Amino acid sequence: MGRAVLTLYGDAERAKAALWLAKAPPLTRVEFKGPARSTDQNALMWELLTQLADQHRWHGIKLTAEDYKDLLTASLRREVRTVPNTDGTGFVVLGMRTSDMSREEMSNLIDLIYAFATRVGVTFSAAPVSPDKSAEAREGARPADDLAPPPERSREAA
Numbered sequence: 717m718g719r720a721v722l723t724l725y726g727d728a729e730r731a732k733a734a735l736w737l738a739k740a741p742p743l744t745r746v747e748f749k750g751p752a753r754s755t756d757q758n759a760l761m762w763e764l765l766t767q768l769a770d771q772h773r774w775h776g777i778k779l780t781a782e783d784y785k786d787l788l789t790a791s792l793r794r795e796v797r798t799v800p801n802t803d804g805t806g807f808v809v810l811g812m813r814t815s816d817m818s819r820e821e822m823s824n825l826i827d828l829i830y831a832f833a834t835r836v837g838v839t840f841s842a843a844p845v846s847p848d849k850s851a852e853a854r855e856g857a858r859p860a861d862d863l864a865p866p867p868e869r870s871r872e873a874a
Contacts, residue, residue, distance in 0.1 A: 750818035757822040761785070761814065764829045764840060771838045788832060789814060792825050 722733050737746065765781035765788075773779075774787070790796050790809055797810040814822065833840065 750820055753814070753817045753819050753822035757819065757826065758814070761822065761826055761829065764826065764833070767840050768829065768833055768838050772833075772836050784829075785814065788828055789825060791832075792821070792828055 720736065722729055722736070724730055724733065740746070762781060765784045768784050769779055769781045774784075779787070786809055798807045799810060800806075801808050814825065817825065830840075
């Protein structure tokens with residue numbers, strides 16, 4: 717079995733997940749994750765990070781919104797891993813990707829951005845974006861590829 721993702725919308729997907737689990741070979745890894753971040757959360761995160769980058773210098777250094785995202789996601793996980801870059805002239809911080817965050821994790825990151833901004837004296841010019849009902853409805857649509865069966869592998873390939 718290769719990699720497969722199934723989003724649970726109801727009983728049909730739960731039955732499919734149970735079938736996949738029953739047929740899974742030994743050592744198959746199973747991961748359960750909460751609902752994915754929303755597009756509204758993502759838009760709000762970038763709006764806040766952009767304003768933070770415009771108003772604040774981190775230890776005297778002008779950071780981009782992307783830099784602040786890396787800084788704050790590393791703080792969110794309370795896990796910092798650094799490795800030397802490929803030419804040995806500096807270091808790269810390894811961290812969580814926001815594209816892989818659940819709604820809860822993204823909410824925690826947005827809370828952290830607000831707390832950090834308050835601590836360093838940044839004020840945001842806009843109120844938080846309210847969830848767009850139509851976007852939420854689109855995110856609740858059933859994507860066809862989530863319902864596809866996992867790729868088959870023959871015993872010889874295993």
